[in-house]
Amino acid sequence: MALEGLKSGIFGAIAALKGKRKLDEAELAEMVRSIRRALLEADFNVRQTKEISERLDTRMREEEPRPGVNLQTHALNILYTELVRMLGAPREIVPHNQTILMVGLYGQGKTTTTAKLAEWWRKRHNMKVAVIEADVHRPGAYAQLKQLLADSPVEVYGEPEESDALVIVKNGLEAVGGADLVIVDTAGRDRLDQDLQDELDAIHRVANATERFLVIDAQVGQAAGPVAASFHDLVGVTGVIVTKLDGTARGGGALSAVATTGAPIVFIGEGEKIEDLEKFEADRFISRLLGMGDIRGLIDLAPEDLDAEEAARIAERLMSGRFTLNDMYKQMEMMSKIGTVDKILSHMPMGFFGGMGNMSKKQKEEMQDNLERFRVIMDSMTAHEKNEPTVLKRERIKRIARGSGTTEKDVRDLIAQWKRSRKMMKGVKGDRRLRKRMKKMMGDMDDVDMPM
């Protein structure tokens, strides 16, 4: 993915924090300097780099790491929030009843992205999508678009012999009248000259486009800023798509430069194939960049002792339909280690950690107490009983209470807690979308690779 260099730069910079509980002036200065270098190398502009480094410096001084969070994670956490802030809030697009005008300079990926977007929404929203090829300058533009969508039911309208883009757009809009979403591909130029301005302006008026998407090649780096600004002035850009983010060191420049223009980045292109499109959400993008998987904000709490592998293993078990007392115990244990439970819950499918809602400090303490009691009780159980808690009837409950020096009520409480958790897990299991999300999340967790 893009910005690989930034990732290694950041990890290199915070590696010096390993095992430290506090930084002295020189150490902090050195870390901030390394981060600044990493940002500049990723092509961020000087002003943004300065801003992020200064905020990192201030926040490292003023903010204490949460209990259980080491200094490295603390620094990473700050960088994460600063990068996300810089890249801007995501913009949700409702594709129904829209006409999207694709604009951009020559060779940036407009035609490819037109096809990608058409497929994206057709598949996800199961809607009728049509594209209109209104580029009358690029030879073979219509054939190119047709080819890209050869295997798709998306309707492709074009008039390869027509030399007036306006005529094509007018005819096209009429011809595809029944489509829910129409995407109009336009011609590019080397620069936004008067010719292109006039043409886009005219098409814009005829098409009455509800969205104007600017396509920018990540390779242009910081130059993406002025380009985005000038197109924005012309047609009022409602979304930017940064393409070719696969394998370019200048991606950081393009992304951050566009962000400063105030036009939201809505998608990114990461390859030549029609499916190489991704919705752009800064938080997701940055957490993936920093190797934290797809769980938004998990980095924000990542306690050192939250064992990702263990969590993934338990989740795997849950999805297979098995949920033993040991699984529940581990779940609760992890839960109690995490500083801010409400926070992690907002990132997890409901019920993932035993379905506990936002917990107050008191509730957390209660949970710690419960955990200790549960441990003692479970120590008096056979492996079979822990794997199949349904066998725990009266006689066994009595025996376990006696053996663990607890009451029968305590044992029943444990069983009740297990039943509640299991029920919640079943809810997760039954929800296909949730399952998919968990799968994805776990897939990503597998490659969590934090050099700390």
Ligand SMILES: Nc1nc2c(ncn2[C@@H]2O[C@H](COP(=O)(O)OP(=O)(O)OP(=O)(O)O)[C@@H](O)[C@H]2O)c(=O)[nH]1
């Ligand atoms: N690697 C990579 N290549 C891309 C991406 N998007 C587009 N391309 C390639 O970039 C080249 C130009 O893409 P087009 O879609 O033709 O660009 P365009 O803006 O329509 O170009 P003109 O119509 O000539 O102005 C093609 O070879 C595409 O396959 C991307 O996200 N990653």
Ligand SMILES: [Mg+2]
């Ligand atoms: Mg084109």
